[in-house]
Amino acid sequence: MGPVCLIIIDGLRPDAIRMDISPTLWHLSKNGVFSPRAISVMPSITLPCFYSIFFGISSQRHLVLSNENNTTKVNYPNLIKTLSEKGLKCGVFFDWKPLLRVVGDPEALDCCFFEDEESSSDKISDGDHRMFSSAANYMSSGRADFIFIYLGSVDIVGHQFGWMSEKYINQVNFIDKNLGIFIKDLPEETTLLVHSDHGGHGFSHGSDKDEDMRIPWIAWKKKRNKGYLIDNQVSILDTAPTILSLMDIPIPSEWDGKVIKEVFKLN
Numbered sequence: 001m002g003p004v005c006l007i008i009i010d011g012l013r014p015d016a017i018r019m020d021i022s023p024t025l026w027h028l029s030k031n032g033v034f035s036p037r038a039i040s041v042m043p044s045i046t047l048p049c050f051y052s053i054f055f056g057i058s059s060q061r062h063l064v065l066s067n068e069n070n071t072t073k074v075n076y077p078n079l080i081k082t083l084s085e086k087g088l089k090c091g092v093f094f095d096w097k098p099l100l101r102v103v104g105d106p107e108a109l110d111c112c113f114f115e116d117e118e119s120s121s122d123k124i125s126d127g128d129h130r131m132f133s134s135a136a137n138y139m140s141s142g143r144a145d146f147i148f149i150y151l152g153s154v155d156i157v158g159h160q161f162g163w164m165s166e167k168y169i170n171q172v173n174f175i176d177k178n179l180g181i182f183i184k185d186l187p188e189e190t191t192l193l194v195h196s197d198h199g200g201h202g203f204s205h206g207s208d209k210d211e212d213m214r215i216p217w218i219a220w221k222k223k224r225n226k227g228y229l230i231d232n233q234v235s236i237l238d239t240a241p242t243i244l245s246l247m248d249i250p251i252p253s254e255w256d257g258k259v260i261k262e263v264f265k266l267n
Ligand SMILES: [Zn+2]
Pocket: 011, 046, 155, 156, 159, 205
């Protein structure tokens, strides 16, 4: 079993995956296992979504309902903690502080790249590039079992200039180019999962509108040239159980999601 790489692009809408905007994501969606209408959780806000992704449960159960929540203790199995306890080597790469509580104890990780960079202009111009290059460095060590990369700049640009605005599209294009470089050096046996936490409309998100709730969800492996469109409804709650299933690890009974079985078509 090869490593699993999870990339979450904050605020990426499915309709920003287009040949002319994001040819890499387009290629992954056409040659991988893809849902263009996966679903987020309510409220469709970053921190509640990340709790749902990494603790495998709905926001009604973890009760982290805003980005400002920093007191709620969530007593459910965490994806990265579960992997680390099995002796697997995990690396995480992110630059948004609240995620520290989602990825768990940095000491338990094999690699933790966290940049506490306050300037959003720097995050837009170079932050995600640094995430990719640090993650690529770690991958080249050959010891990674699981890596998680958080890319925050598309959401920042969405809030500043509007979802699907010219600047938003340009930012998606910037990330896409960096993703294209990153996947070139990925070991062949890596399973890559790419999705977002939520979408957005106007200058924000958080509602139950389709534009906020619908997200792209992609699984991809090198040297596969047949794509599969997933028929069933995919949820961000399905990511954690799917990753454990790929690694042959039992899935905690507390989790709400299901395994996306189509990912095994990539093997
Ligand atoms: Zn946002």
